[in-house]
Amino acid sequence: MRWRRGIKWLCTLLAIAIAFALVASMRWSVSVTYQDTRTPTPRLRIVRFEMGMLKYVRNLDGVALDVPSPYWDTSVTKASGRLDWLPQRFKSQYIDCWFVPLWLPLILFAVPASLLWWSDIRKARRVRKGHCPSCGYDRRGLSGPCPECGRPAAPQG
């Protein structure tokens, strides 16, 4: 099925990208700072990958910022700080911070990807051995649908 293959590859690629970001975030801290122009007074937003975390920080004090509008800046610095594994949120009158550990989305995509790969590998192994890909029934020497589950025979060749 097409959608199944699409989901398998999408989850696999996202899991690889997140795993890469997780490892890289231990070494480098990558920040994107931008200005939210939808609010009446310009406020900064920071998205940062650092020490296994995706950090989102909203600046809440309505101080006018002396920066060109729209403001956009990317910076890469050496990662510092300690490793945290749990999601966190703290909010004050000035900032609102959301910290999401990258292992959360990694598991979210790696688990379905592994299950889909595992089931495809199992199915391919059954076909190679001459067994029914659906139920594993040994159908060597048989033609027509599977006697166990009724799955039609795969087209030959």
Ligand SMILES: [Zn+2]
């Ligand atoms: Zn079968």
